[in-house]
Amino acid sequence: MTLNDVSAADEMLINEVIDGNTDSYREIVIRYEKKVVGIAYGIVHNEHDAMDIAQEVFLKVYRSLDKFRGQSKFFTWLYRITVNMSIDFKRKKTRKSTVTYDGDIKFMNEIPGRSTSPSKKLFIKEVYNKLNDAIEVLPEDQKATLVLREIENLSYQEIADILKCSTGTVMSRLFYARKKLRDMLKPYLSDGF
Amino acid sequence: MIKKIGGILFLSLIFAFSVLGSAYAQKVTVEASFIKGSNRGDTVDSKLQKIVSQLVRLNYSSYSLIGRDTKTGKPREELLFDMPDGDTLRIVVLGIEDTYIKLLVSMKNAGLKTNFKINNKGTVIVGGNEYQDGSLIISLTVSY
Amino acid sequence: MKHNCEYFKKLVSAKMDNEIDANQCRELDQHLFSCIECKLYYDDLRQMQLLTKKVFSEYKSNYSNKSLWANIAGQLTSKDENIIKYDKKRLPFWISSVVAASILIFGLLFLSTNKYSGVQNKCVVEWVESKRSSVMVYEDVSTKTTIIWMLSSQSNTDKKENIMKGAVS
Numbered sequence: 001m002t003l004n005d006v007s008a009a010d011e012m013l014i015n016e017v018i019d020g021n022t023d024s025y026r027e028i029v030i031r032y033e034k035k036v037v038g039i040a041y042g043i044v045h046n047e048h049d050a051m052d053i054a055q056e057v058f059l060k061v062y063r064s065l066d067k068f069r070g071q072s073k074f075f076t077w078l079y080r081i082t083v084n085m086s087i088d089f090k091r092k093k094t095r096k097s098t099v100t101y102d103g104d105i106k107f108m109n110e111i112p113g114r115s116t117s118p119s120k121k122l123f124i125k126e127v128y129n130k131l132n133d134a135i136e137v138l139p140e141d142q143k144a145t146l147v148l149r150e151i152e153n154l155s156y157q158e159i160a161d162i163l164k165c166s167t168g169t170v171m172s173r174l175f176y177a178r179k180k181l182r183d184m185l186k187p188y189l190s191d192g193f
Numbered sequence: 194m195i196k197k198i199g200g201i202l203f204l205s206l207i208f209a210f211s212v213l214g215s216a217y218a219q220k221v222t223v224e225a226s227f228i229k230g231s232n233r234g235d236t237v238d239s240k241l242q243k244i245v246s247q248l249v250r251l252n253y254s255s256y257s258l259i260g261r262d263t264k265t266g267k268p269r270e271e272l273l274f275d276m277p278d279g280d281t282l283r284i285v286v287l288g289i290e291d292t293y294i295k296l297l298v299s300m301k302n303a304g305l306k307t308n309f310k311i312n313n314k315g316t317v318i319v320g321g322n323e324y325q326d327g328s329l330i331i332s333l334t335v336s337y
Numbered sequence: 338m339k340h341n342c343e344y345f346k347k348l349v350s351a352k353m354d355n356e357i358d359a360n361q362c363r364e365l366d367q368h369l370f371s372c373i374e375c376k377l378y379y380d381d382l383r384q385m386q387l388l389t390k391k392v393f394s395e396y397k398s399n400y401s402n403k404s405l406w407a408n409i410a411g412q413l414t415s416k417d418e419n420i421i422k423y424d425k426k427r428l429p430f431w432i433s434s435v436v437a438a439s440i441l442i443f444g445l446l447f448l449s450t451n452k453y454s455g456v457q458n459k460c461v462v463e464w465v466e467s468k469r470s471s472v473m474v475y476e477d478v479s480t481k482t483t484i485i486w487m488l489s490s491q492s493n494t495d496k497k498e499n500i501m502k503g504a505v506s
Contacts, residue, residue, distance in 0.1 A: 022413065026406050033405045042393060051405070058409050131388055149354060150386070151393045156356050166480060168249045175350040176235070181389070182381050189381045202439045232341050247482040250475075254343040293461070304468030307485055311460040321470070321487030 010074040018065055029058050032075065035152060036082050042147030043086035044093075045136060053089055057082050072161055079152070080162045083144045090140075127188045134184040142177035145170055219337045220265050221286045221294055225274045226334075227260045230320070231327030244316060244332055251318075253327065276300070278324050282331065294335050311335050340368075342375055349379045353386055 016024035036057055041050035061078060068077055135143060148159045156167040182189070228241065230253035237245055238258040248256050264272040266286050274282040280302040287295035293310035303322050311317055313336055320330035348365045351357045357365070369376050460483035465472050467487060475484040
């Protein structure tokens, strides 16, 4: 299914919801829930918070459907609401400086093609936690851009439409975000994965 | 009820015409930001946030604000700005034409002279002269 | 034309996302062939991208199968349904017409004073002259910004190429 097919299908469902068919909204939720939770998680780094945010996003979208005039693609609008609500949530919630992510990350126990010693497993876990810490301290705009790119594989133009900025700004944010992550992870990168 | 609405309409028309009339004697404000663009470092001065998306097109890796000055003048009035490289930026407000503000901009030492018209609150970037280890960029925002 | 390593590092980041064209790709490959610093940067970024994708994808794969719909459906009320099919009371036609007409007249008059022209940042350069250097005028399509740039030396000719890539794209 091409992107245009997806947009057309979404538009049809939205029109059905506006006509009063709530079942069509269920279809939209099922179609996008994983993506919305994924984006929210990428920003707030907590599974339960991400689920709460996703629920609020879909409720807000349902209540605002009459304001969606089709000037952008539906997922652009949906993801924009998701990013904004996630950032707002994060700002309101105070966090301690050291956070462990054991409950949230289920890392792979084996790297395909390589046997993994217990010390290597610990090392991998440490790198994952280090990466999460590094992402956590990125400025909000860089983090949101990185999440949309790495989780959803959106193009620069799509990200620019969601975040209402230029593709040059998207490119710049990704460059500086990756530069910061690389600087923080440099001691680990030489070991290779 | 009809009288009330008629009264409001009449007052609105009077107000609108007075605003129109005042447009021809409008003062124009020019904000000149003097910026150094360089390929040393990768920082963007936080005071340049509003125009960073425009500056980025110049493809330097760092931008720092050297100075900023705002001057207001009537049509035909000359505004002079001191530039960081010792040159003088001379702006003459030529007037307001339709939806545009017309300006004559010149730099004596650089030998540049240009005449353009720009929308209210619009920004134009002028630059290119070498300055320290980079180039001097001037961002002009014009409003009335 | 010569670019510095910062330029190529930005290209590396964009190449990760397949957002550079064939010319830029060729230019980058040539640079990576000879610049160890950038080659290491490229390798680091590739590793890091794999790590980042792994971290995010593992969350998605462990995502609960329980759908959000059950929770959402329970929170939708009849009031929400009526938001979509709302029925507003209408004003008498003649009052609506008078109000609409006055707003139109007022709005047109205000627009003509340029206060709310709504077209930001459009610039028309009428003429340019320079006694010491050539001058290029660019129109950046994405931000609708006009750039008037003086070119006086080889280094600025390089800048011209950069601006043309950045501004005119």
